[in-house]
Amino acid sequence: MNEMAPNTLLSVEGLKKTFGISVGFFGRPLTLTALTDINFSVAKGETLGIVGESGCGKSTLGRCILQLLQPDEGKVLWLGQDLTTLPEEEMRKRRRDLQVIFQDPLASLNPRMTVGEIIADPLRTLMPELATEERRARVLKMMEAVGLLPEMINRYPHEFSGGQAQRIGIARALITEPELIVCDEPVSALDVSIQAQILNLLTELKDEFGLTLVFISHDLSVVRHISDRIMVLYLGRIVELAGSDILHTDPRHPYTQSLLKAVPIPDPKQARARKLEGLIGEVPSPINPPSGCAFRTRCLHAKDICAAERPPLETGADGRQIACHRWREISAS
């Protein structure tokens, strides 16, 4: 077991998650490995960004942290206590501290409940001892904190736009005064001007409530904006994990480099000066991933060793973690 820094809130050790899938009626069952060898920790008050493309396992990781999915192997330690072996009843109490915000704000709100009922719901289930008036007072206070007007309390979700619905989702996540919130693509479905409002709101609330955030997104510009550290996933493994600024100014893993080169820049002169570089080929199937380094089939730097051996996750002098056989040579060139 890793030694734990004093301010570590959450740490994940040796996490693995697989899904069984069957192909066709008589097909033999196959195993899809969604996550392997996931090790990291999150300090109190920090924002950890998790990026990667479709199918890299980023949402699965969020769900494993929240115990909405049971990992096959490994531990999810909350202040040193392993959540994966916690009895149902104990875990229920923990849920006050671990909350979630989803991508599609309207789909994640019960259409037959009023805004007030939706926001109060976690209190009703997780803190049933609260009196009705106290519950209502907390709901109103939280609505104000996320920028909803008090008169909206009796309205239904369909009366709200996407941005407002996401504010309801945020209020629901914050009502139990959690320590950590997993944000799974919270702004991806929103218009640009609203996206900026919600990102600013999350930043303000984080400071106000001393929150710790795990922020999952495919949008590197958004993740850079909000995160202190960023984890890059490829086919279910961590390829690089570093401070947000270091990762962006000096990415070392060839996959991180490719991702950053593919992000469009909203500045015409800068955009014309550089050619966007896509990656060659397609993401391999997670049912039958390549041997050695999973990225080698698309990597410009791949050598024989990359097919033969899986690169271990190493820690560099600047504190970054990286899984690549050749990262020292590549960065030198």
Place this chain on the structure above:
Amino acid sequence: MADVLTVDDLNVTFALHDSEVHAVRDLNFTLRQGETLAVVGESGSGKSQAFLAIMGLLARNGSASGKAILGDTNLLALSPEKLDNYRGKDIAMIFQDPMTSLNPSLRVKTQLVEVLVRHQHQDQATALRNAIEMLERVGIPEPTRRANAFPHELSGGMRQRVMIAMALLCEPKILIADEPTTALDVTVQAQMLELFKSLTDDFGTALVLITHDLGVVAGLADRMMVMYGGRIAEKGPVDDLFYDPRHPYTYGLLHSTPHIGTRARTLTPIEGLPPSLERLPSGCSFHPRCRFAMPQCKTDRPPLTGERGKRSCACFYEGKLSYEEVVA
């Protein structure tokens, strides 16, 4: 460059059971050969409906008035049968989700060959040869094998390439792409954007890029048109609008967009919500969200002013606002 499409006073309305919604009002623009025009706006700005109207693809309760002149033909005055002679041949459109735009029960080649047989009267063998050649040109590896595949057997990026190949089969003068990369991963999006760039350069196709992503606009477009509440807020060359925005909405959009190269602690969002088309605010429809709004903005609608072919803007302050001073 020659103009390939001239749109005059395009209005789009939808009939509801007891009222009417104006989705697009008084839209005027020209599209030149080989250029990329970005159409930018948020949900409900009318950016998609304007081009669906030009393609004759409005929902059944929708109707369009005005003119969309292609060559010497007004597309809006044609019957659906006559319009079929232009759609797919001179003007083609691709959509955000390639899976719902391709027929899931037909092989890729069947869907491609149909276009060439219908519009170019080619025989099956020639059409198949040309279809496979087009798949190769849009960067599909092993095009012969992929032509035999069903859409669900291809990845998202590959399906979008098939859509683009289909749209380009007849070498249209105009390609309208509605959020073509929004559903794609960033590395695949980068491949697509390079493909679009080579299209306009190599085929001389005029590209209309409907998007909300200013990063995509900056890398690809020559001119841009910003829409708000169904009208043009500002239009002009991309550099002019990015570096010297004159409409407060254009300015707001630019400052709401996170930039990968810099890390600002806070973004400057536009406050409030985009308006509902059923209840557009009086005067300038942006005034409730505009930090510069003055009494006149609530009562009068600012006209779109500027020189034809250059930049224009619909704001009473046009050119007189210095954002840096006002914001600071």
